Amino acid sequence: MRKGSIKSHEDLEVYQVAFGTAMKIFELSKKFPVEERYALTDQMRRSSRSVCANLAEAWRRRRYAAAFVAKLNDCEAETAETQTWIKFAVKCNYLDIESGRELYATYNQVLGSLVSMINNPSVWVIEK
Template sequence: MKESFKSHEDLAIFNLAFNTAMTIFELSKRFPVEERYALIDQMRRSSRSVCANLAEAWRKRRYKAAFIAKLNDCEAEASETQVWIKFAVKCGYLEVEQGRELYRTYNQVLSGLVHMINNPNKWIIHF
């Protein structure tokens, strides 16, 4: 399986997380200015962190425990992003359907991450 993946950028889960983080960036431009240092920064940071931690996990595939630990960080950041999405909807900054779609997308990301966490031997580098 891993032979077809040369980089973290070849992973569908990475591209889904990256594209969704960019969607959050664009949507959050419309949030009120008073949310700049609170909700906006938190949503952008956690959504980007999913991607950054996945890139780090990919480079730690030599060490199973380190690989899984970074994937766990990705999972936590994706879940955190879902919380910020719920706040954005409840505050009226995102339409309900936009929020639902973003939340569903992060459920897909989480599903992929859990699959990788539960099946690390498919991904780690064997010497």
């Protein structure tokens, strides 16, 4: 999707991928043990949702490159955090290895898009 055809953060492919993956995590984590409700389950859901929320905030901060990039950096950090929780879920046998690999790889794709946006903010920043 070209920049010109993007009207909101929801039009960004990276947002759509992150949102869809956060919803997959929500569904998969419903099967996690009850004792993980306020630990791994909660953390994993929060960080995956935060990727999307920070993208939305970054989109609205495009008037200033530094503010835009700072929010994208938060997004990048939340993505890496989510990958860490995915690894824990696999190691604890709450997620099967294949599901974990798929989720992790999708977040690598998200990271690639975020890094590209961070390295090229002028493409996205609103011109004055």
